[in-house]
Amino acid sequence: MKVHAVDLELMGTPGVVGAYFIPSETGHVLVDCGPGATLEKLYAGIKKLGFEPSDVKHLLLTHIHLDHAGAAGRLARELGLQVYVHKNGAGHLLRPERLIESATRIYGSMMDVLWGQFEAVPENQLTVLEGGETLNISGLEFRAFYTPGHAIHHLAYFIDDAIFSGDVGGVRLQGSSHVVAPTPAPDIDLEAWRESINTLRELNAKRILVSHYGEFGDLEAHWKNLEKNINDLEQLSLEVMRGGGGREEIAKRIEILSGQEISTASDSTMNTRYQLATPYLMAADGLIRYWTRKRPEALL
Numbered sequence: 001m002k003v004h005a006v007d008l009e010l011m012g013t014p015g016v017v018g019a020y021f022i023p024s025e026t027g028h029v030l031v032d033c034g035p036g037a038t039l040e041k042l043y044a045g046i047k048k049l050g051f052e053p054s055d056v057k058h059l060l061l062t063h064i065h066l067d068h069a070g071a072a073g074r075l076a077r078e079l080g081l082q083v084y085v086h087k088n089g090a091g092h093l094l095r096p097e098r099l100i101e102s103a104t105r106i107y108g109s110m111m112d113v114l115w116g117q118f119e120a121v122p123e124n125q126l127t128v129l130e131g132g133e134t135l136n137i138s139g140l141e142f143r144a145f146y147t148p149g150h151a152i153h154h155l156a157y158f159i160d161d162a163i164f165s166g167d168v169g170g171v172r173l174q175g176s177s178h179v180v181a182p183t184p185a186p187d188i189d190l191e192a193w194r195e196s197i198n199t200l201r202e203l204n205a206k207r208i209l210v211s212h213y214g215e216f217g218d219l220e221a222h223w224k225n226l227e228k229n230i231n232d233l234e235q236l237s238l239e240v241m242r243g244g245g246g247r248e249e250i251a252k253r254i255e256i257l258s259g260q261e262i263s264t265a266s267d268s269t270m271n272t273r274y275q276l277a278t279p280y281l282m283a284a285d286g287l288i289r290y291w292t293r294k295r296p297e298a299l300l
């Protein structure tokens with residue numbers, strides 16, 4: 001299978017948010033589409049590869065966060081394509097008011113700059129999945145796996161020898177071996193995340209394509225580094241909370257940890273780009289919510 005990463009250059013920054021384009025004579029396939037704000041980048045990227053956006057017929061969403069699915073409604077309207085999503089996220093695509101409202105609470109005036117317009121996906125253009133399905137689309141066989149941990153509406157797709165891991169496979173930028181678990185509120189569940197890693201690991205894939213950003217072939221090292229990061233985040237957030245600290249302190253600890261793990265030798269923008277992919281204060285919020293809602297007994 002031939003697959004192309006399309007760099008959406010979020011906030012003008014390359015190598016942070018991407019969509020995947022799989023060409024097929026019977027209708028191209030996208031895995032995630034990024035936010036509405038970068039839709040023109042997506043179209044331009046597809047054209048640059050020598051294809052027409054109007055020939056994209058299917059959009060497989062890993063989850064409905066705006067950096068992955070924000071442009072889905074507009075693509076459904078402009079290209080008439082079919083959108084695939086986990087059942088726990090379907091309602092938000094059909095009726096996005098609440099999603100927009102809660103994102104606006106978080107991002108405020110940055111909402112438009114970061115994410116742009118968000119439109120509903122018409123019901124007849126939405127295919128709702130649970131995970132466990134095998135989809136035959138455009139001459140390709142996709143297997144969908146329910147992979148919670150980062151979000152309760154997260155799917156990973158397996159095709160050929162490749163896993164499209166959305167965010168459950170972590171954030172890892174090109175040129176780095178550091179894999180970070182992005183932990184924004186409200187669904188973080190570190191136990192479920194570990195199980196999802198095991199589900200994907202058993203597929204014995206040859207390559208993993210993460211949304212932030214790109215393709216990697218060293219799967220075993222990748223999973224190990226992601227598991228280590230999950231353990232580190234678990235431990236540092238628990239320590240801070242048991243000591244009575246809050247989000248700033250957790251965010252600071254994550255920043256220090258990342259600074260130790262990320263090699264900036266080859267690229268001085270590495271730290272800032274990791275932080276753009278998973279802002280540390282937001283990551284802290286998600287971890288705090290995880291402990292207080294899911295494992296309050298650990299805080300005693």
Ligand SMILES: [Zn+2]
Nearest residue numbers: 065067167211
């Ligand atoms: Zn993401």
